[in-house]
Amino acid sequence: MLGVFEPVSLGPLTARNRLVRSATWLGLASPGGAVTDALVERYRELGAGGVGTVITGYAAVSLGGRQMPRMLGIHDDELVPGLTRIAAAIRAEGALAGIQLVHAGGQTQASWLQGGTPVAPSFLEHPQFPEVPRQLTLEEIVKLVADFGQAARRAREAGFDFLQLHGAHGYLINQFLSPGTNHRTDRYGGGLRMRFRFLQEVLASVQGAVGPEYPVAIKLNGADYVAGGLDAADAEQVAEWLGMRGLCFIEVSGGTPGSGSEGPARTQIIPEENEAYFSDSAAAIKHRVPCPVALVGGVRSLETVERLLMENRADLFSLSRPLIWEPDLPRRWQAGDRSPAKCVSCNGCFGPGVKGEGVRCVVRDAELGNGAG
Numbered sequence: 001m002l003g004v005f006e007p008v009s010l011g012p013l014t015a016r017n018r019l020v021r022s023a024t025w026l027g028l029a030s031p032g033g034a035v036t037d038a039l040v041e042r043y044r045e046l047g048a049g050g051v052g053t054v055i056t057g058y059a060a061v062s063l064g065g066r067q068m069p070r071m072l073g074i075h076d077d078e079l080v081p082g083l084t085r086i087a088a089a090i091r092a093e094g095a096l097a098g099i100q101l102v103h104a105g106g107q108t109q110a111s112w113l114q115g116g117t118p119v120a121p122s123f124l125e126h127p128q129f130p131e132v133p134r135q136l137t138l139e140e141i142v143k144l145v146a147d148f149g150q151a152a153r154r155a156r157e158a159g160f161d162f163l164q165l166h167g168a169h170g171y172l173i174n175q176f177l178s179p180g181t182n183h184r185t186d187r188y189g190g191g192l193r194m195r196f197r198f199l200q201e202v203l204a205s206v207q208g209a210v211g212p213e214y215p216v217a218i219k220l221n222g223a224d225y226v227a228g229g230l231d232a233a234d235a236e237q238v239a240e241w242l243g244m245r246g247l248c249f250i251e252v253s254g255g256t257p258g259s260g261s262e263g264p265a266r267t268q269i270i271p272e273e274n275e276a277y278f279s280d281s282a283a284a285i286k287h288r289v290p291c292p293v294a295l296v297g298g299v300r301s302l303e304t305v306e307r308l309l310m311e312n313r314a315d316l317f318s319l320s321r322p323l324i325w326e327p328d329l330p331r332r333w334q335a336g337d338r339s340p341a342k343c344v345s346c347n348g349c350f351g352p353g354v355k356g357e358g359v360r361c362v363v364r365d366a367e368l369g370n371g372a373g
Contacts, residue, residue: 003018005333006018009292011249012248013096013161013162015052016095022296022319023100025068025359027353027358031070033072033073034073045327048093048328049327049329050329050334052096057100058071061147063116064103064116064118065144066104066113067108068112069354075151080157080158087160098217099164101151101165102172103171106119106128106129106132119140120135120136121176121189122135122184162217163215164217168220169264170255176188177195177230177234180224180228181229192238199242200241203216207245217247217250219251220239220242220251221253222235222280223235223254225254226258235285246291248291249291249293252281252282252295254277254278269343271300271304275299276299278297279308282295283313286313286314292315294317294318296320301338301340301341324343324359324360324361325341325349329341344363
């Protein structure tokens, strides 16, 4: 299988194979962001399914950074015991355990913040913002940088093997990087180097909190695919700057909620025809950084994974929706059943999550005749 199921080094870590469960909101945390039994069992199931690495759904570094109902939190020390349960469940099944840190910035709304006002780099209307956010003050930016550092400390205390910063999909880090959402005229806005400052400070805060030996990864857009957004050239330059800072890997994605059909979770993916739709971005970034590169987005067949690995376009291959239908897909592939993932890329899995029932595959439920969804 061309090395797909051979161990791979991620900085000081070793994953048992090159398959990653990419971070996905599951809608199974408590209303306040605490870990529940259902969430622990879902991650245990994913670890047992055979991926080398499991990354949790995004965890908010502050209450003002929340985006969705029942979203995981890492904003308070009281949440650490529950997070420890997730890390232990994943690791007990032989997978590396990572947790993704996020602040939604302007990509949220007051109703999800219990009446709080969304904040962003700049005060402006934008297709990816549900409502017009308030512009962050310099003092608030300093506080947010510190919040990321404290969240990183909690991640390490909880026993996760590594943490991942969410710098993609239009969330706060991406908002600072994008000229479309960052119109600031102070030290956090202007040219790319200035727009990179927030991420640079967040990364320094995080690495300072966990120490130089603790692995840190990032999810980064290869392009925003929205007018005036981060383009490929700037994304590759950002990746090069990040590559100098000792990351254990960079996961390349793309798009925002304002990107239409070019968003992160595209539909109607046909195996081997339009799979791995960010592979060009991943390949371009891979050739500019010293660390491993993960590719996410529309990976549906083992043949595609093997081809991209052979072509040296990525080192790791992240899946999300296919593992909602088939958590044990990696074990199936490794056992010799090479048929593509059963996922039909309809995005119906997120509907139950919005309704408070947790993300699940409604197509599978219909086929099994259990009446769910």
